[in-house]
Amino acid sequence: MRGFLKGKNALRGQGDTPAKGVLIEIMEQLSTFLANFDVTVLLVYLLRAAIALLCIVSHELAHGYTALRLGDDTAQRQGRLTLNPLSHIDPLGLLLMIFAGFGWAKPVPVNMRNFRNPKQGMAITALAGPACNLLLAWVALGLASLIYHFLWVTEASVYIMLLLMYIAVMSTGLGMFNLIPIPPLDGSKILFSLLPDRIYAQILRYERYVMLVLFALVFFGVLDTPLSAMISWAMKGLCTLTGFPFSMMSYLGVS
DSSP states (O other), X not given: OHHHHHXXXXXXXXXXXXXXXXXXXXXXXXXXXXXXXXXXXXHXXXXXXXXXXXXXXXXXXXXXXXXXXXXXXXXXXXXXXXXXXXXXXXXXXXXXXXXXXXXXXXXXXXXXXXXXXXXXXXXXXXXXXXXXXXXXXXXXXXXXXXHHHHSOOOHHHHHHHHHHHHHHHXXXXXHHHHTSSSTTSXXXXXXHTTSOHHHHHHHHHTHHHHHHHHHHHHHTTTTHHHHHHHHHHHHHHHHHHHTOOGGGGGGGTOO
């Protein structure tokens, strides 16, 4: 850092030109950022990124394997039944998962015509992803509950419990967000399976355009309040099932 500041001061003595002025400003901002940098914050977001990948991969694998069991091998043929997160992530959805606690992944390809009952098969396949996320959250909270009730309170046990709480919250966030009945989210496929075939086919034709509306709703924060209520409701239920105190979730912003 001392050498960095020395180089910055040397620039000041070489004449004031617009380019050098901009360079000096950038270097000053970088210097301020490095001076105030908190490694703990970086570690937290790296942890959230790892948890997001876990939630996303399990969600998409649930879709793919369910479709395969129901007769559609499209995901298998396209290499989507893999633990490699690069095959499943959507960059924007992943960033939202890391910084907002909810998001989406790259949709698993499904050909509903391969199902014996196309609409029913599509609904079950769509439900599998959020159901897997809630199952993952239930397991994480179950383990956290065992630590809370039966282990001595140590620094290690507290960190493990916080990790499991993060997994539960982020997995629930991904699952509940995808249950919103707006195309192309899973909730829309579950809801639309109850509609007549003619209306169902027409809605599928315009799915990509409705997706733009979804992006707008996310960008302007329209979904924040209802989604927070859905996550809170789901977490209360999971805490009740596992015996984990819901009041502890307030440390992660869930109330």
